[in-house]
Amino acid sequence: MHEFFAPLPQDFDQLAHAARTKRGGGFGKDPDLRTVGERTYSAFERVAFAPTSTAPRQRDWRHIPYALWLAADRGLHTHTPLTNRYFEVAVPEALASRRPLKWGRGLLHTYLQGFNPENPVFLKLAHTARDFFLDPRVLASLSETEANGLERLITTLDVLDPINGPVHVANDILGMPADKTLAQWQERHALTQGFWLNNFCKQAFLEALQAPEEIRSSIGYVKRMCEWAMHDIGKPTQRLRYPLCRDEFAYSLLSPWFERNPRQDIKNALLSELLRTLGDPRHNHAGWLGVRREAMETASRWLTSRTMDAFFEILRHTEDDIGPYRRRFWEAYFHAGHILEAWIALGEQAVTELQKIDPTGELSYAKILGKIAPNQCVLMLRMGNILFCDWSHQGRLRAIAHNAKQAPKLYQNEYELFQLRFPTTLDFNDGQLDDPGLVHYESKLGGWQDTARHFIAQHLGIQLPLSDLMPTDASD
Structure with missing residues (x-):
């Protein structure tokens, strides 16, 4: 319960400003509530928490709400005769005082900050606060101060009803016109x-x-x-x-x-x-x-899709001649549910093009360090236990076990060139070439696509027909 009573901001609400009105009826400046709570607790501790003692001052009685829950096992909430006298005698009598709002301030602050409908003492506080603020004399005092905006909270929205109050506030906020802000609701x-x-x-x-x-x-x-x-x-x-x-x-x-x-x-x-x-x-x-x-999986899937789409848009802007074939190939596996993660690493020109596509800078990416063509970029995709790195602009498609020591880790901010051109035992060419990476050959005829799909079927057991991997119109 400690966090309920950490010192509140000096201007917790405009009840603090009410004392400056011409009529003078208000709540005054907020104290340090933790200090006030401890001081109030000590005042009643000195008289053994006797509910009928005349030693505590009226101010001590007025500040009882601040001392109710100083800690889980410490506070006036454990002294039932004393709190009962506060709720049943002191607060009702305060309604007849010259400045009743001074009593309401502790009730309202503690109700809002210590809100806990499962606590029986809190429910007594809530009932007392509601009766207090709905009294015509208090409502009249509120209407005469700068705090009159609270009147709607207390009456129309019934915030002091611990069951329905939060529901009414929620519905009121959700029912606001779209062009209104929470700051305006607050004001x-x-x-x-x-x-x-x-x-x-x-x-x-x-x-x-x-x-x-x-x-x-x-x-x-x-x-x-x-x-x-x-x-x-x-x-x-x-x-x-x-x-x-x-x-x-x-x-x-x-x-x-x-x-x-x-x-x-x-x-x-x-x-x-x-x-x-x-x-x-x-x-x-x-x-x-x-x-x-x-x-998490839904948001991650959408972000993976956005990452892939950004990569293919970059290829379109940087005129990668087989960009539409790459898009169709990888999107077919994505929409079939096989691509689990995606990340992009970009050269200098590719970064510039991404900034045009995503001017707000929402989409994260990595930079490629090292000597490459400035328009080059890499699409990194995880399918099962394999990480694929598809290099743009005459680059190769490479694959590596995603948990291999040489495998680049996804979601880094930058990669050295050697990290993305890793040594790997996963060979698209069956050892017939020095480089295990796959050259994107004969895209229009499905050349590299057929080789890649057989590789994926062999290592991951994923079967997709070549027709699903080919664009119906390469200009799309």
Whole structure:
């Protein structure tokens, strides 16, 4: 429970600004909540937590919520007579005081930050806070302050209902027009950035991830949830808001597509947002830690397809004369489910062409170090236990056991030339040539394609007819 009560930002919500209004009815500046909690606990500890002692000051009673959970086994939550008197006597009496909002501040902060509907003391806190804020005198005080945006949260969205409050907030955010931002929603309700990090908001996020599949299949949902998932977007401090929810997050976005393909615009949006929020699942294992296998495999398959497509687009822009034949050959194996991973290594000109194809720089790649033609590039593909390296522009097709010592490791940022022209016992030419690599001969007649498919059938047991590997129109 410790993380519930780490010191909150000074401007956790605009309740802190309310004291500056002309009417003067507000919550005042936030204290260091951990320090206040410890001080409040000590005040009641000195009187043996007696609920009827007159020694603790009114301020100590007002600050009881901050001291409820200082640690899992330490806090006023273990002293039932004292907390019962706070909930049943002190707070109701505070409604008649001159400035009742001063009491509401501790209730609201602790409710949002310590949100835990499975805890019986928290449920008492929630019930007390709801009754307190729905009292006409408190609502009237809120309407007279800069914090009046909270009124909609408390009444219309009923955030102080621990069961339905997170659901109402989730539905309200998902129902926003696409052109509205979460920052605007936040401003409307007199909140600041700190609101998105509390446990109540985390629960609302989880509720939003449970939306029906037809909603989760929309591009609007994808963009909204990815906006919600990231904190401090575009800043050096950018990070996932709820790291422990990454599995539910990825699964919610990808599960509608486990058995079917999305429209290309939705797939592109999903890949862009997932790369931004979680990284590339093929090599950023920390970003996808704990995510279910089906979600990782779906995203990885899409990224493999995108990597291959980028390679073939580079060939088109750099005028590789057999580019359409390469595309048809490898895409046939991919669509049959046999290509498990793909990575590209690029020469200088090929990098320039990729930047034209992918101006946002979303697609990762490796650079080739060493003396090669600047337009050359390599498509690296893993099928079963074999890694294929297909060199462009009169280069050869090479193969090696993917776990061999000489095999290049996928997803590196750069490769020395010798790493991609490795010694290998896997020979396309049956020892008839000095080089085991396959020259791309007679593409129009299926020459190299037939040799390669027999090699694949021999070593991997994958059988595809030559007709499936030949383009119907080489100009496509």
